[in-house]
Amino acid sequence: MSRPLDLTIAIGGAAGQGIATPGNVLARIFARRGLHLYSYNAHQSIIRGGHILLMLRVGQTEVLSHGDRIDMLLCLNQDTMDRHLGLLGDGARALYNSDDIQPGEPAAGVHLCAMPVKQLTGDSKNKVIQNTLSLGVMMGLIRVDFDVLGKVLEQSLGKKGPEVVQENLSVARAGYDHAVSNFEPFPEPLPSGGKPLAVWAGNDAIAIGGAAAGVKFYAAYPMSPASGVLHWMAQNGRGLGIMVRQVEDEIGVANMTIGAAHTGVRAMCATSGGGFALMTEAVGAAAMMEVPCVFINVMRAGPSTGVPTKTEQGDLRQALGASQGDFERFIVAPLNALDAFNTMPELFNLVDRAQCPGILLSDLLISEGTFSVDPDRLNMHLEIDRGALIQDPSPNGDYHRYADTESGISPRVLPGHEGFVYTAATDEHDESGVLISDEFTNPFKRRQMVEKRARKFETVAQDVPAPKLEGAKKAEVTLVGFGSTYGVIKEAIARLAEHDVTANHLAIKWIVPFHVDAITAALAKAKKIVVVENNYTGQFAEYLRSQTGIAAHSHIRKYDGEPLTPRHIVHGVLDILSQETTVYVPTQEISV
Amino acid sequence: MSQATLEAKTVELPRKAASAKDFKGRVEPDWCPGCGDFGVLNALQRAVFELGLQPHQLMVVSGIGCSSNLPGYINANGMHTLHGRSLPFATGAKLANHELTVIATGGDGDGYGIGCGHFMHSARRNIDITYIVMDNQIYGLTTGQISPTSRLDMKTKSTPMGNLESPLNPLTSAIMAGATYVARGFSGDPKHLTELMKGAVKHKGFALIDVFSPCVTFNNDNDYPFFKARVKRLEDVGHDPSDWKSACERAMEWGDTLYTGLFFKTERPSLDGSEPVLQKGPGLARRPLGLTAEQAKSLKARMM
Structure with missing residues (x-):
């Protein structure tokens, strides 16, 4: 019996060399084959140049990390060859354009796979054609039928027209044939897994989780590594009836989100630590006004601007201490992309029930990673619980929005109902919403409201499952x-x-x-x-x-x-x- | 309680409020006696009454400052938010339920100082909000420091030797940023102010009313006599609000004559009016939550 599949393909090059495209093609091929996938893209905050290494790890069961071994390295430039060849071990393959790249001295058992790109691609003017050629070579090495690649290329390049498709197909074919005739393939052909799997990035998972939770308002200011949530929302929101706004700064984002949430929609926003720093005063406002809403902080290496394209778990204290004052907020750090998806509706239910802010801590590793997921494990219709929300109130003439109940939860009426008008204030207020901060401060009422808010949180927090x-x-x-x-x-x-x-x-x-x-x-x-x-x-x-x-x-x-x-x-x-x-x-x- | 959806409610035809007093809030204002903000509050209560609105159809949003206490003094849905942030809150509210009439109120420090970025961008977006700024050229709640509209050389607690910084012009700023209804009122002329407010609320787009609202405690430079001697209605001198150039010229004047009235008005699609998600159906807050089976299926298919 052969060993279970554990194959890692890495593609290294500079920004602008088109690494994402072959990465996506490979991900699609593997996921359709029913293979599990975990990919991590080590990159820099640069549009052209620098060094990128995309690692794509494939297995027949769930892949838990991007691992620490490369089985097949595609060097798109000399830099990649120089940096990574030394890490390759027995049995690994290094693919490189032999027109431009000098191979280094490999460890014993490493196969150097030279690709004479000019000869194989003819007179193509396409600057990234070597990526297509390399895909062909890879398929030859892992012994996958050429047609599998052909179909994916046809599909992904179809909208660019038949000429582009034809050129890529013939170049990929040349690569495939070159590999079959010149290189020793991997001992085992790439197996098939079970049923086809879906592919998503962590930020997609967060956004889709939000949509499934019933989010109707999403606001953001672009910031790596959280922008993927904005991009998903911008692409899909309109069709799903979700309002998506790019706002002038994160202060505006957070406050607009709370304004929308107060008015009755489920609303959220995503950013990274720097943007979250700007949002923090608003987090306290949501707590004081008792507005349920979700803030997402996709952590990157800090402090300050830090390293925008690198990961860190450095914002835990920031989340715990976000905003002045002493108040309750949920904070959750999902364990992976699927967990992030499931957490979104869960967190929305909790904040709706406790009428308070919630913070979701993701990080670059989860948010920008690409993963396979079993589509049957995606429950898009998780329970939606809006908590003590009076749906269709009849006027009672004396509505106390912040009524001091036994549970601490004050039934909420959305703005727009006759007989239920009140002002939600960021100043401390009494049960009816009237300020007790300026003219008549009142220590008894202040204590009552502090304890009421704490109690409602405790009431709801009991239902959060403990770790095992x-x-x-x-x-x-x-x-x-x-x-x-x-x-x-x-x-x-x-x-x-x-x-x-x-x-x-x-x-x-x-x-x-x-x-x-x-x-x-x-x-x-x-x-x-x-x-x-x-x-x-x-x-x-x-x-x-x-x-x-x-x-x-x-x-x-x-x-x-x-x-x-x-x-x-x-x-x-x-x-x-x-x-x-x-x-x-x-x-x-x-x-x- | 675990209701998954917000049921769309049958919308009743608005019953007109019985009198402007229906808009009286739960508590009396704690402004200093003689504060210009009383005139603004009265004019606003009268304007929304005369427009036939009911309290629950109205959302009044403010930031922080003396004038930002206004939502507590008017019987309407209200949000008394953070310093400088009334416009983002108001924008979120309008987009979440565009059936509400949304009015933002505040002072010159709140709107033209700490919140100036939001002021520019709200004007640019032309979101259908009426923004009433009680401009007293001073920070009152913090007991008297210069504001973004304080005159050059003005002596305050933070500028005991005189202000070195030139004031910002709210009207030309709003016009340049893309506001589609730009007016100035005077709290000492409440009838005129009421009419400007009614026009602003009826206008579909971002409307600014900068109101001379004297601070009788901390600003001895710009008091009632100062304004009374200078204020002149644009209507009395003949001004065409569609004339952009003339609007800017009148707005730039700051001397023996200070104009009040509607400086500039134009028609341009509002954000809520052009946002496709809002074109059909009730306010977002009244729509069902979650994904339909078809939407879920299609999302999954796109991931395969």
């Missing part, structure tokens, strides 16, 4: 992470078993509410707690300690802008076990 310890009950090491590290930790744990290390996993998704009891119980018997996170100061470890009193034994922290790979965690755990290392900082193998 995954893996072996007894383990030498318990790895704890939040958000996007879920997949890579899970994969690392499987690999640690090969090193005879038993590890289990506590993945935290809900930051607020934080399940202190469940987490304390889960960690009570842990022999060695290692917190894994993508930042320098250990924001999550500090939060864990502040909430539970539990101090991790050791930490694995990465803050160079690149995501963790399974190898980083495995090496970290082994180092911690043997050396008693307190903080292990993995070294990124290559500058990308």
Whole structure:
């Protein structure tokens, strides 16, 4: 029996060399074949030039990370060859344009696959034709029928006209034939998986989750790595009856979102840390006015402008402390793209029920990654619960919008109903909405309203599911992470078993509410707690300690802008076990 | 309660409010006696009454400042929001339910200082909102510092040796940014102001009314006598609001004569009027939530 498929294709080049297109073609081929996919694009904040490495990892079951091995590297420029050839191991293939690129000295067992591009593409004036040629070569190497590629090319290039299709087909064919006659293919042909899978980016998942949750208003100011949500909404919103607005700045975005939400729609906005900084005063406004709405922060490496195209989990404190004052907000860090999709309706139900803001923390790894997903696992009709919303009120003449109820939840009436007018204020107010901030401050009413808001949050927060310890009950090491590290930790744990290390996993998704009891119980018997996170100061470890009193034994922290790979965690755990290392900082193998 | 959708409600024909007093708020204003904002509030209550609106059809949105307390003093749906942010809130409200009449109110610091970016962009978008700025050329709630419309050399707590910065011109700024109804009123001339407000609310697009609304406590330069001696209605001198050049020239004048009235008016599609999502059906807030089976199917198909 052959080993299960675990193939990683990497395409390296400069921005502007058209890396995205072959990446998309490959993703489509694999997903249609029923193969699972996880891709990560290491890139820079540049439109032309720089260095990009797109890694596409394929398997027959769910792929948990982009991994740390390249089986087939397509070098679109000399730079890629120089940077990455040294990382290739036995059996890997390096494809390169032999007209322009000098191959380096490969490790034993690495196959250099020279492509004489000029000879094979004839007199094509198409500057990115070598990408099509390379796709043909790749299909030859992984032994996929040429027709599979042909069909995808026809489909993706169809709108450019028959001449373009024909040229690409013949060039791809030339590449395919060149590979078959000149190179040794991979020992196993690319298998087929189950039924065809869908492909999405994490930002698509967030946007589609929002649409499924009933979002009717989306506003944004463009900011990497959150712009994908805006692009999806702009492309699809109109057809779905969703108002999509690009606003002058994130302050306008956040306040417009709350204005729309107050008036009755489900509304959300997405940005990255810098934009979220501008939104934070509004987060408190939503809390004070008791307006349910969702803010999405797709984290990138900071502080300040930071590294716009690199990932980090550095905004946890920012989310916890967003806006002045003392108030409740939900904070959730989905574990992967599918989880982000499912979380959107869940979060909207929670904020609608508690009438307060919610913050979703994604990061570049999830949001800009491309993943396969089983279309049958996408429930587009998750329950919508708008909470205590009086749908069709009859006038009662004495409506108290902020009525102090037992649960703390004050039934809400949307603006526009006779007999139910009130002013929602960012100043402290009494049950009817009248200010108690200026002329007559009132300590008793102030206390009443603070406690009312806290109580309604507690009422609703009880329903948020607690995290569970995954893996072996007894383990030498318990790895704890939040958000996007879920997949890579899970994969690392499987690999640690090969090193005879038993590890289990506590993945935290809900930051607020934080399940202190469940987490304390889960960690009570842990022999060695290692917190894994993508930042320098250990924001999550500090939060864990502040909430539970539990101090991790050791930490694995990465803050160079690149995501963790399974190898980083495995090496970290082994180092911690043997050396008693307190903080292990993995070294990124290559500058990308 | 777990209602998945907001049911579209049968829209009743508007019953006219019985009197302007129907728009009296739950509490009395806490403005200083003699504050110009009283005149603005009265004019607004009269204007919406005379237009036949009912309180629940109206949404009044403000930022922060003395004048921004206005939503608390008028019986209508209200949002008393953050400093400088009335227009984004108001825009969100209008787009979420375009059946509401949306009026934003505030002061010169709120609108022309901290919120100036939103002012420019709201004008550019031509969103159907009436924006009433109670312009007293001073920061009152913070007890007397210069505002973006304070005159050069003005002495305040923050400029004890005199203001070095020239004032901003709200009217020409609004015209340049694309506002389609640009007027100036005086709280000491409430009848005139009421008519300007009625025109602004009826106008489909972004309407600015900059109102001379004297601060009797902190601005001794621009008090009632100052304005009374200078204010002149444009109607009395003959002005064509469709004449862009003349509108700008009149708006630039700042001397012995200060004009009030409708400076500029033009027709241009409003944002809510041209946004395709709003062209059919009730306000977004009254539409069913979530995806139809067909929409879900099509979204999935596009991902394959």
